[in-house]
Amino acid sequence: MNSLTTLDMPKPTRRSFIIGISAVGVGMVLNSTLAGGSLLRTLQEESAQSFEPTVWVKIDPDGTVTITVAKSEMGQGIRTSLAMIVAEEMDADWSKVKVKQARPNAGNGSLGTGGSGSVSGSYNNLRRAGATVRSMMISAAAKKWSIAEANCTTKKSVVTEKNGTRQATYAELIDVAATISVPTNATLKNVANFTLIGTRQPHIDNPDIVSGKAIYGLDVRIPGMKYAVVAMPPAFGASVRTFDASDALKIPGVIKAERVPGISGVVVVADNTFAALQGREALKIEWNMGNNVSIDSSVISSRMKTSVGTVSDVPATSAIKIEAAYELPYLAHATMEPMNCVADVRTDSAEIWCPSQSGDGVLNAAAQATGLAASKITVNTTLMGGGFGRRSNTDFASYAARISLTFKMPILFMFTRADDMKNDGYRPASYHSFKGGLSADGKVTGWIQKVSPSNMGENPTYQVPSPSLTGGSLSSPVPTGAWRSVQHSSTVFVNECFMDELAIAAKADPYQFRRNLLPAGRLRDVLDQAASRAEWTKPLPPGWGRGIACTDSYAYCAHVIEVSVSDIGILKIERVVAVIDCGVAINPMGVEAQVEGACVDALSTALKSAITIEKGAVKQSTFIDFEWLRINEMPKIEVYIIPSTSSPRGVGEAGYPSVSPALCNAIYDATKKRIRSLPVQQSQLIAVDEPATELQGNVNVYPSPFSTTFRIDGKIEQPKGNELTFTIQNLLGSRMMEFTASMTPDGTFSQEIDFSHASSGVFFLSIRNGRSVIVRKVVKE
Amino acid sequence: MPTLMINGQSREVNAPPEMPLLWALRDILNMTGSKYGCGVGVCGACSVLVDNQAVRSCLAPISTLVGKNITTIEGLSTDNSHPLQKAWIELDVPQCGYCQAGQIMNAAALLISIPKPTDEDIDNWMHDDVCRCGTYQRIRAAIHQAAGG
Numbered sequence: 001m002n003s004l005t006t007l008d009m010p011k012p013t014r015r016s017f018i019i020g021i022s023a024v025g026v027g028m029v030l031n032s033t034l035a036g037g038s039l040l041r042t043l044q045e046e047s048a049q050s051f052e053p054t055v056w057v058k059i060d061p062d063g064t065v066t067i068t069v070a071k072s073e074m075g076q077g078i079r080t081s082l083a084m085i086v087a088e089e090m091d092a093d094w095s096k097v098k099v100k101q102a103r104p105n106a107g108n109g110s111l112g113t114g115g116s117g118s119v120s121g122s123y124n125n126l127r128r129a130g131a132t133v134r135s136m137m138i139s140a141a142a143k144k145w146s147i148a149e150a151n152c153t154t155k156k157s158v159v160t161e162k163n164g165t166r167q168a169t170y171a172e173l174i175d176v177a178a179t180i181s182v183p184t185n186a187t188l189k190n191v192a193n194f195t196l197i198g199t200r201q202p203h204i205d206n207p208d209i210v211s212g213k214a215i216y217g218l219d220v221r222i223p224g225m226k227y228a229v230v231a232m233p234p235a236f237g238a239s240v241r242t243f244d245a246s247d248a249l250k251i252p253g254v255i256k257a258e259r260v261p262g263i264s265g266v267v268v269v270a271d272n273t274f275a276a277l278q279g280r281e282a283l284k285i286e287w288n289m290g291n292n293v294s295i296d297s298s299v300i301s302s303r304m305k306t307s308v309g310t311v312s313d314v315p316a317t318s319a320i321k322i323e324a325a326y327e328l329p330y331l332a333h334a335t336m337e338p339m340n341c342v343a344d345v346r347t348d349s350a351e352i353w354c355p356s357q358s359g360d361g362v363l364n365a366a367a368q369a370t371g372l373a374a375s376k377i378t379v380n381t382t383l384m385g386g387g388f389g390r391r392s393n394t395d396f397a398s399y400a401a402r403i404s405l406t407f408k409m410p411i412l413f414m415f416t417r418a419d420d421m422k423n424d425g426y427r428p429a430s431y432h433s434f435k436g437g438l439s440a441d442g443k444v445t446g447w448i449q450k451v452s453p454s455n456m457g458e459n460p461t462y463q464v465p466s467p468s469l470t471g472g473s474l475s476s477p478v479p480t481g482a483w484r485s486v487q488h489s490s491t492v493f494v495n496e497c498f499m500d501e502l503a504i505a506a507k508a509d510p511y512q513f514r515r516n517l518l519p520a521g522r523l524r525d526v527l528d529q530a531a532s533r534a535e536w537t538k539p540l541p542p543g544w545g546r547g548i549a550c551t552d553s554y555a556y557c558a559h560v561i562e563v564s565v566s567d568i569g570i571l572k573i574e575r576v577v578a579v580i581d582c583g584v585a586i587n588p589m590g591v592e593a594q595v596e597g598a599c600v601d602a603l604s605t606a607l608k609s610a611i612t613i614e615k616g617a618v619k620q621s622t623f624i625d626f627e628w629l630r631i632n633e634m635p636k637i638e639v640y641i642i643p644s645t646s647s648p649r650g651v652g653e654a655g656y657p658s659v660s661p662a663l664c665n666a667i668y669d670a671t672k673k674r675i676r677s678l679p680v681q682q683s684q685l686i687a688v689d690e691p692a693t694e695l696q697g698n699v700n701v702y703p704s705p706f707s708t709t710f711r712i713d714g715k716i717e718q719p720k721g722n723e724l725t726f727t728i729q730n731l732l733g734s735r736m737m738e739f740t741a742s743m744t745p746d747g748t749f750s751q752e753i754d755f756s757h758a759s760s761g762v763f764f765l766s767i768r769n770g771r772s773v774i775v776r777k778v779v780k781e
Numbered sequence: 782m783p784t785l786m787i788n789g790q791s792r793e794v795n796a797p798p799e800m801p802l803l804w805a806l807r808d809i810l811n812m813t814g815s816k817y818g819c820g821v822g823v824c825g826a827c828s829v830l831v832d833n834q835a836v837r838s839c840l841a842p843i844s845t846l847v848g849k850n851i852t853t854i855e856g857l858s859t860d861n862s863h864p865l866q867k868a869w870i871e872l873d874v875p876q877c878g879y880c881q882a883g884q885i886m887n888a889a890a891l892l893i894s895i896p897k898p899t900d901e902d903i904d905n906w907m908h909d910d911v912c913r914c915g916t917y918q919r920i921r922a923a924i925h926q927a928a929g930g
C-alpha cells in the first residue's frame with residue numbers, strides 16, 4: 001500500500017469525476033455513476049496493485065475542483081502553490097478550486113514537508129496531473145461533438161470549439177470523460193504560456209483565517225474531548241521522584257493527575273485548559289534533577305572550543321594571514337501555535353489530529369505509542385500555526401497518543417508557551433574557528449575551518465583553493481533539530497562574514513571580491529542584481545554602512561543591507577534589499593512573503609533572541625525573553641524575484657541565511673567592528689573612530705524593571721546650559737520618545753517618565769547635554 | 782454561572798468566574814477563532830474587543846466582563862465584509878495565520894479610536910502583537926488600505 005491510495009480518495013459523491021495521478025504518470029479514474037462508487041479503472045489493470053497517486057483531482061457537477069495535496073501548510077503557502085500548478089495545466093477556473101489535505105497511510109514519508117522541497121519535488125507530477133485532466137476534458141468534448149481534439153481549446157474549466165460556437169464546462173463533461181482512457185503522457189504547456197503560475201494569488205485559506213474559521217491543531221474539538229498538560233521536568237534529564245496530586249485533584253474540572261508510561265512528567269487532564277493549568281500548578285513534585293544541572297551555556301561554549309582545538313595553518317606562502325572565531329547560540333522555533341495534538345485512542349483503532357510537517361511520522365509515532373497497527377490509525381493533518389522545522393518532530397503526537405491510551409478518552413494535549421520554548425529541538429549552538437590566507441595581490445590562498453559540532457560546518461560556495469573543513473564532536477544535553485534553513489542558518493553566516501574579513505584584509509571591495517570568486521551563473525547573477533538594486537557604489541551618509549552576502553541554499557539568494565550606527569552605538573536598519581532566483585516563481589506574492597518572513601526571522605535572531613542554558617535547562621520562557629521583531633522595529637524589505645523559466649526551487653528557507661551576514665558586514669562597514677557572535681550586543685557597536693563623550697556625573701534610573709513609569713534623577717558635572725535631552729530607543733534604534741527638560745544651574749535634575757504605552761522589553765535611554773551623552777538600559781516588564 | 786454578551790448574543794458560560802475569557806471562549810463555548818499564543822499577555826494572539834477596546838482575553842477573567850459587549854473575530858462580520866478582513870485577504874497578510882485574528886481585532890480597535898492612522902500610530906498601537914511569521918509589512922499596508930488611505 002502507499003500514501004494516498006485509499007484513505008485520501010475524495011469521498012465519491014454522486015457523479016463526481018475523480019482522478020489520481022502517480023509519480024510515474026499512471027492515472028486512475030473513479031466515477032460513482034458508472035461504478036456504483038467502487039470502480040477503479042486504470043490504464044493498465046496490473047498497475048492497480050502498485051498505484052501510488054501523489055495527487056487527486058475531483059470535479060463536482062457544480063464545477064468545484066478539489067485538489068488533494070500531500071504537503072502540509074505551516075504558512076509557506078504550499079496549499080495555494082501546489083494547487084496553482086495543477087490548476088494551471090488543467091486550465092481550471094481558479095475561483096472554483098478547493099484544496100484538501102492528504103492523510104498518510106503507510107507512513108512511507110511522502111507527506112514529509114520540509115527542506116523547502118515541496119514545490120520542487122512535486123512540480124512535474126502536479127503538472128502532469130493537471131495536463132491529464134485537461135486532455136481528458138478535451139477528448140470528452142471532441143467525442144461529444146464528434147470533432148477532432150485539435151479543434152478544442154480550454155480556459156477556466158470550459159472547453160470551447162475553435163471557430164465554432166459550442167462550449168462545455170468541465171462539469172458538464174465529467175460523465176463522458178469518465179469513459180475515456182487515461183492518457184499516459186498528456187502534453188505539458190510551454191512555460192511561456194502559463195496564465196496562472198506567475199500571477200499573484202492570496203493564500204487559498206485567507207477567508208477562513210480572517211474569519212476565525214481556520215482549524216489549527218489547538219482548534220480541533222471532538223465529542224467527549226478532555227484537555228491535557230504535562231508538568232515537564234525542570235531540566236534536561238530530570239525525572240519525577242515523588243509527587244502529590246491531592247491538591248490538583250481538588251480543582252474543579254481536574255479529572256486525572258498521574259504518571260503516564262513513556263512520559264517523564266506528571267500528566268493533568270481536565271474538562272478545560274484553565275482547569276488543567278490550575279491543576280498542574282497545584283501539583284507537588286519532587287524531582288530527580290539528573291546529571292545536567294551543572295551545565296550552562298558557558299560550559300557548552302567551552303566544550304565546543306575544546307573540541308575545535310587548534311586549526312592548521314594556511315599555506316606558508318600566503319602574504320597575509322588572518323584568523324577569527326565565531327560562535328552562535330541555540331535557537332528555539334517558538335512557533336506562534338505551541339506544539340499540540342488531539343488523540344482518540346480506542347481498543348482497536350485510533351484517530352489523530354495533528355498540526356504536523358510529517359503526517360507519516362505522526363502515524364508511526366502513534367503506532368509505536370499505542371501498539372496498534374498503522375492501518376488501524378487515521379491521521380488528520382490540520383493547519384499549523386508555524387512550523388520552521390519543529391513540526392517534523394513527533395514528540396507531541398506521542399504524548400497525546402500515550403495520554404489518550406492510558407486514560408481511555410479523547411484528549412487534546414498541549415504545550416504551554418513556556419513548555420514549548422523549554423522542550424524544543426533547538427537550532428544547534430556552534431563554534432567556528434577560521435584561518436584564511438591571501439597572496440600579495442589579494443587572491444585567496446587558503447581557507448580553513450574547524451567547527452563544533454561537526455554538522456554545523458560547510459565549505460564556502462566560492463572558488464577558493466582547497467578549502468578545508470573539519471569538525472569536532474560536542475557532548476551536550478540540549479536536544480537539537482531542524483530549524484528554518486537548518487545548518488545554513490549558521491554556516492552561511494560564518495562563511496559570509498569571514499569572506500568579508502578576507503575582502504577587507506585584501507583591501508578589496510566586498511562585492512567585487514566575492515564576484516571574482518564566483519563562476520558565471522545564477523548565484524553570481526543574484527549577487528550582481530542585489531548590488532545593482534541597492535546602488536552598491538552610491539556614497540552613504542556618515543555613520544552608515546552597507547553589507548552584502550549571498551547563498552545557494554534551497555534557492556539562489558542575495559541581500560544588501562544598509563545600517564546606521566549612532567555614536568552611542570544605536571543601530572538602525574536603514575534598508576534591506578533581497579534578490580531571489582527560485583526558478584519559476586509559482587506565486588510571486590507567496591515568494592515575497594517568504595523572503596520577508598525569513599528576513600524578520602534572521603533580524604530577530606541576529607539582534608534580539610538566543611536560547612541560553614542555565615542549570616541544565618533552557619532559561620527563556622516566552623516572547624519577552626525570546627523576543628521577535630515587532631511592527632515598530634520592522635525595516636522596509638524590498639524583494640526582487642529574478643524572472644526565470646527554470647524548474648522551481650524552494651523558497652521557504654532560502655531567504656534566511658544571507659540576511660545576518662549582510663547585516664553584520666554592514667555593521668563592520670559603519671563601525672569597523674566585526675561581529676563574531678549573535679545576537680549583536682549594543683556594547684559591540686560603539687564606533688571605534690568616534691568614541692562617545694561620556695556625560696560625567698551621577699545618574700539613577702529606578703525602578704528597573706518598571707511597569708508603567710520610571711524615574712530618572714541625579715546631578716551631572718560641568719553642565720552646559722540648563723537643558724537635557726532624553727531619548728528612548730528600542731533595540732533596533734527606533735525612537736520611542738524624545739523630549740527636553742531643564743536642570744538647575746548646578747546640573748541637578750529629576751524626571752518622571754510615563755512609558756506605559758510601550759510594549760515590554762529592553763530600551764535604551766540616552767541623556768544628552770551639549771555633546772556629552774550617557775546611555776542607560778531600562779527594562780519594562 | 783456568568784452571562785456574557787458575545788457578538789451581540791447573550792451566552793451563559795458554565796465556568797468559574799476567574800476563568801480567563803480566552804479559555805471560556807475556546808473550551809466552553811467552542812469559539813476557537815481567538816488564539817492562545819502565550820497566556821501571559823505578551824503576544825496579542827488572543828485579542829478581542831470589549832466595549833470597542835482591545836483586550837487580551839488570556840488575562841481577563843470572565844467575572845470582569847459581565848454586562849460588557851464582547852466582540853471576537855467570529856463576530857467582526859458574518860461574511861468577511863469588514864474592511865480589515867477584506868484588506869487582509871486581498872493583500873495576502875497571513876502566512877500561517879495563527880496570530881492574525883489577534884492582529885485584526887487589535888487593528889479594529891485602532892481604527893475605532895483613530896480612523897486614519899499614520900505609520901507612527903500603527904507602530905504605537907500594534908507593537909505589542911507578535912507575528913512569528915513576520916507579516917508586519919503587510920499588516921501595516923492592510924491597515925492603511927482598510928482605513929481608506
Ligand code: FES
Pocket residue numbers: 816817818819820821822823824825826827828837838839840
Ligand atoms: S495569548 Fe494572550 S497575549 Fe498571548
Ligand code: FES
Pocket residue numbers: 075336385386874875876877878879880881911912913914915916
Ligand atoms: S502569520 Fe504566522 S504568526 Fe503571524
